[in-house]
Amino acid sequence: MTAKPKIVVGLGTCGIAAGGREIYNAIEKALTENNIDAELTQTGCIGACENEVLVDIAKPGQPRISYGKVTEEKIGEVVTNHLLHDKIDREFALGKIGEGELSAEYDDLPYFFTDLPFYEKQVRLCLRNCGFINPEKIDEYVERDGYQALKQVITEMKPEEVVEVIKSSGLRGRGGGGFSTGMKWQFTMNAVGDKKYVVCNADEGDPGAFMDRSILEGDPHSVMEGMAIAGYAVGADEGYIYCRAEYPLAVNRLKMAIEQAKEKNFLGDNIFGTDFSFNLKVKEGAGAFVCGEETALLMSIEGKRGMPRPRPPFPANEGLFGKPTCLNNVETFANVPVVILDGPEKFASIGTEGSKGTKVFALTGSINRTGLAEVPMGITLEEVVYDVAGGIIDDGKFKAVQAGGPSGGCIPEDLLHLPIDYDSLTEAGAMMGSGGLVVMGEDTCMVDIARYFLSFTQIESCGKCTPCREGTKRMLEILERIVAGEGKPDDIEKLKTLGEAISATALCGLGQTAPNPVLTTLRYFQEEYEQHIFDKRCVAGICVDLMFYLIDAELCNGCGRCRKACPVSAISGDKKEVHVIDKETCIKCGVCVEKCKQEAISLQS
Amino acid sequence: MKVDFEKVNGIIEKYRDDREAIIALLQDISAEIRYLPEEVIRHVSDEIEVPVSRLYSLATFYTSFRLEPRGEHEVQICMGTACHVRGAPRMLENVTQKLNIKPGETTGDGKFTVETVNCVGACALGPLLVLDGKYYGKLTQRKIEKLLGGSDDEVEQSC
Numbered sequence: 001m002t003a004k005p006k007i008v009v010g011l012g013t014c015g016i017a018a019g020g021r022e023i024y025n026a027i028e029k030a031l032t033e034n035n036i037d038a039e040l041t042q043t044g045c046i047g048a049c050e051n052e053v054l055v056d057i058a059k060p061g062q063p064r065i066s067y068g069k070v071t072e073e074k075i076g077e078v079v080t081n082h083l084l085h086d087k088i089d090r091e092f093a094l095g096k097i098g099e100g101e102l103s104a105e106y107d108d109l110p111y112f113f114t115d116l117p118f119y120e121k122q123v124r125l126c127l128r129n130c131g132f133i134n135p136e137k138i139d140e141y142v143e144r145d146g147y148q149a150l151k152q153v154i155t156e157m158k159p160e161e162v163v164e165v166i167k168s169s170g171l172r173g174r175g176g177g178g179f180s181t182g183m184k185w186q187f188t189m190n191a192v193g194d195k196k197y198v199v200c201n202a203d204e205g206d207p208g209a210f211m212d213r214s215i216l217e218g219d220p221h222s223v224m225e226g227m228a229i230a231g232y233a234v235g236a237d238e239g240y241i242y243c244r245a246e247y248p249l250a251v252n253r254l255k256m257a258i259e260q261a262k263e264k265n266f267l268g269d270n271i272f273g274t275d276f277s278f279n280l281k282v283k284e285g286a287g288a289f290v291c292g293e294e295t296a297l298l299m300s301i302e303g304k305r306g307m308p309r310p311r312p313p314f315p316a317n318e319g320l321f322g323k324p325t326c327l328n329n330v331e332t333f334a335n336v337p338v339v340i341l342d343g344p345e346k347f348a349s350i351g352t353e354g355s356k357g358t359k360v361f362a363l364t365g366s367i368n369r370t371g372l373a374e375v376p377m378g379i380t381l382e383e384v385v386y387d388v389a390g391g392i393i394d395d396g397k398f399k400a401v402q403a404g405g406p407s408g409g410c411i412p413e414d415l416l417h418l419p420i421d422y423d424s425l426t427e428a429g430a431m432m433g434s435g436g437l438v439v440m441g442e443d444t445c446m447v448d449i450a451r452y453f454l455s456f457t458q459i460e461s462c463g464k465c466t467p468c469r470e471g472t473k474r475m476l477e478i479l480e481r482i483v484a485g486e487g488k489p490d491d492i493e494k495l496k497t498l499g500e501a502i503s504a505t506a507l508c509g510l511g512q513t514a515p516n517p518v519l520t521t522l523r524y525f526q527e528e529y530e531q532h533i534f535d536k537r538c539v540a541g542i543c544v545d546l547m548f549y550l551i552d553a554e555l556c557n558g559c560g561r562c563r564k565a566c567p568v569s570a571i572s573g574d575k576k577e578v579h580v581i582d583k584e585t586c587i588k589c590g591v592c593v594e595k596c597k598q599e600a601i602s603l604q605s
Numbered sequence: 606m607k608v609d610f611e612k613v614n615g616i617i618e619k620y621r622d623d624r625e626a627i628i629a630l631l632q633d634i635s636a637e638i639r640y641l642p643e644e645v646i647r648h649v650s651d652e653i654e655v656p657v658s659r660l661y662s663l664a665t666f667y668t669s670f671r672l673e674p675r676g677e678h679e680v681q682i683c684m685g686t687a688c689h690v691r692g693a694p695r696m697l698e699n700v701t702q703k704l705n706i707k708p709g710e711t712t713g714d715g716k717f718t719v720e721t722v723n724c725v726g727a728c729a730l731g732p733l734l735v736l737d738g739k740y741y742g743k744l745t746q747r748k749i750e751k752l753l754g755g756s757d758d759e760v761e762q763s764c
Contacts, residue, residue, distance in 0.1 A: 013725070013727055014729055014730070016740070017730055017740035049727075049728070050729050052729065205724075207684070207687075207689075207724035208686035208728055209726075210727075210728065246722065246726075286632060286663075286667030287667050288666060288667050289723070300628065303625040303626060303663075305662055364729070365686070370728055371729065405686070436686070438687060438690065444690055449690075452689055453686075456723070589702065590698070594745075594746040594747075
């Protein structure tokens with residue numbers, strides 16, 4: 001604990017998007033105006049996105065108090081009350097972190113990580129530092145055992161021993177495939193080559209997924225340390241981090257972290273006085289989803305079009321510039337220092353038989369607590385959706401959870417008891433993927449969701465192999481006609497045949513998994529497809545072509561807003577009289593709904 | 606628009622000895638002049654002795670490259686899953702109707718370019734748009750009207 005009070009503002013992308021920088025400035029102003037001597041600093045995402053902007057205040061000898069959803073107007077008052085009068089504003093206070101003296105008046109304040117329902121079931125290994133350290137200051141990482149694992153590895157262990165430790169920990173790739181990390185390292189270690197590389201896949205392209213971004217923004221050194229350890233184990237002296245350009249903050253913090261690590265000689269030549277040298281470079285992506293596929297990613301680093309190639313040879317034997325390459329994702333590398341420091345036994349004690357450790361999930365969609373959560377493998381989906389994420393918003397009814405992004409699938413309510421691990425999710429037709437979990441309520445149309453994901457993969461298809469390029473296009477055409485109310489009786493069969501054929505024959509993971517959202521919704525929600533095709537109905541009220549707008553005569557007060565706003569003059573009615581919409585003329589743009597203050601207009605199926 | 610070739614040459618020099626850096630080179634030029642005009646691509650091709658076809662193959666493969674000039678303000682609408690289930694398609698429609706252009710296009714007066722993006726990772730704020738790098742979350746039609754300079758005052762007053 002420092003002698004000065006410390007104020008920490010959460011400045012990850014979500015914090016900044018919610019107005020974190022303005023809050024930071026407001027605090028600075030309040031401190032100057034009141035002549036308060038305090039350390040004002042920043043941190044990455046602590047995971048509770050729903051409560052952004054988050055500000056933590058700690059006085060020496062007292063627990064750290066976390067305030068959520070703070071506003072620019074009130075933050076000055078919160079800070080001065082806390083620092084000058086020891087008064088905690090209960091309107092914003094979420095909980096306390098750590099021990100220390102605090103007035104008995106606040107005994108009931110919950111402990112942030114153990115009492116708040118969002119954190120209660122979490123186990124934070126990868127996110128151990130996120131929300132605690134200032135990611136732009138290497139000293140704060142070092143203080144929390146940073147680079148100790150690297151030191152231990154290169155000064156006390158042989159490369160084979162490191163590989164053995166990783167293997168025995170049971171760590172599997174967190175990027176989607178779930179391949180054993182230790183095996184991958186072993187292949188690269190055993191591969192013959194005068195030069196080898198370590199590459200980190202930080203091209204997190206799945207929509208609705210921001211695990212890797214949060215780790216890079218909140219704790220870049222943990223990933224770099226993991227890469228350096230991999231470098232030592234496989235015999236590489238150079239590494240690349242391929243990060244998508246849509247994450248400018250992550251890229252900046254990585255570059256900053258690399259410079260700082262070089263200064264301290266945690267990277268560079270003769271690390272810790274040994275003859276092990278390791279250098280890192282950041283490569284920015286240029287906007288191509290397929291570059292998340294490993295061979296495409298390597299192409300892109302080489303300055304070529306990011307198109308996958310057939311495997312084998314696998315990157316472990318022939319990777320970047322044709323050299324043996326060890327390629328893992330952000331979260332996998334962030335786990336490595338933990339495995340080394342805690343020991344593989346401790347790591348393997350968390351999780352299930354086949355899936356060890358934890359997994360970070362980005363929880364989004366129609367839930368009460370959007371955020372980033374790290375849970376032990378083997379926890380059930382139900383616990384994640386209800387206990388961690390707080391259930392469906394507005395007490396709505398759960399319909400499905402989409403796991404694994406465009407490559408994953410939709411899991412229905414009766415499978416919520418499934419434990420989260422690689423194998424049971426794959427069995428259900430979904431996949432662990434990178435860790436996006438999008439929860440959907442009753443008002444989500446599963447046909448529309450399938451169409452959404454397929455349109456995504458279709459656009460992102462690189463075009464190299466025919467099944468993906470042409471097949472996904474045909475599937476998308478079928479889905480588009482179904483949501484437009486023009487579905488044909490044999491469309492369901494056609495979708496299944498096409499989907500299975502693409503899965504079996506596409507060149508890379510993107511193509512092979514592209515049909516998953518369609519195949520799983522067909523498996524669990526076929527009746528919705530049938531309603532669209534045969535009854536021309538969309539019960540969720542999403543597919544506009546199957547709906548019409550209706551003005552409720554009871555609620556309409558004849559104000560005329562909708563009539564004036566209608567771009568095609570489909571609404572008629574005299575002033576102060578009930579208005580009507582002409583279904584034939586209406587283009588279903590929905591402007592009238594937005595304009596109506598009486599909430600008299602709604603979509604009907 | 607007049608291209609500042611001196612700046613372009615500076616960027617070319619920066620990557621002169623780095624053969625793998627063609628993408629980074631094009632990215633830096635894009636950041637500087639905000640798109641890749643044909644004359645620049647040809648100039649780069651001559652300078653680094655890489656065929657024009659190869660540069661175009663990269664510029665058309667990666668979505669962050671633009672071959673047309675961009676508008677003064679850039680609007681990006683997030684179409685990620687979380688935003689999608691919270692009504693992003695409707696918000697996109699509101700924006701494109703308001704500006705009377707399709708995603709990927711620029712308004713006739715060169716003021717706005719509208720694009721869709723896959724996910725900016727600020728899912729708690731969806732539906733969301735990014736205007737000139739600043740995030741605007743929990744969008745409604747009214748917010749969009751305000752952001753893009755229009756107003757519903759006319760309708761308000763006539764009631």
